[in-house]
Amino acid sequence: MLETFLPTLDPASAAYLAVVFLVAGVVKGFLGIGLPAAAMALLTLYLEPTEAIPLLWLPILATNTLQFLRAPEKAAVARDYAWFAVMIVASIFVTSMFIADYPTAFLTVAIGVAMVVFSLNLLLGVKLNIGPGRGWQVGFGLVSGVLGGISSIWSPPVAMYLVARGVSKERFIAATGFLFLAGCLPLGAGQVIAGILTMPVLLKSLVGLGIVLVGFRIGEILRGRVSQTHFRRAVLIAFLIMGVRLIAIGVF
DSSP, X not given: OHHHHOTTSOHHHHHHHHHHHHHHHHHHHHHSOOHHHHHHHHHTTTSOHHHHGGGGHHHHHHHHHHHHHTSSOHHXXXXXXXXXXXXXXXXXXXXXXXXXXXXXXXXXXXXXXXXXXXXXXXXXXXOOOOOSOHHHHHHHHHHHHHHHHHHSOOHHHHHHHHHHTTOOHHHHHHHHHHHHHHHHHHHHHHHHHHTOSOHHHHXXXXXXXXXXXXXXXXXXXXXXXXXXXXXXXXXXXXXHHHHHHHHHHHHO
């Protein structure tokens, strides 16, 4: 069936992409995080980074839109993290504009670093000493946008900042939804300018979104039946191993 919608892919490639999007959706539905990291970990086993990254644009946009729309006090969240969002928008747009010019090894290492930081931060519960000043938002927003522009994964600095600030669970979900959503449109615009987000890629991304939503629902069902602690730890360890592998490939 996938070949009908994705005529530029052979059946084996289409089937592999379907499995990747399904797994990424399950991880997102079960843990509430990790869709880009899970997808990139598997996509880069089969595709070059510049082929894999734009495939995630629609799933990232749609899932984070839903997350933010469900959040309470959206206006307050947007106001409180406005400087963070502005820096993400600017840096992710500028960085993604030139993604086609970056060496493959550089992109591979960047994705690996993002995955390692993401997994270690959640496995070890790293907590930094961060104050309420605007400068912290500007700095973390800049780092988040640069990392997101070259890897499509900008959650590690965002999560580290919010954990360090000790926000409530509800505010964490609302703020991450807002800051992830803030980066989606400039990321897509930059990728269009770079020539990697094209209509055929958007079609594949759209089909991927449908599969992600199915996986997301499966993950939500599994959340009540499987130990979240064990599943979360297993997924994060897998991310760590795959991230180290990508760094090694890019360096050596």
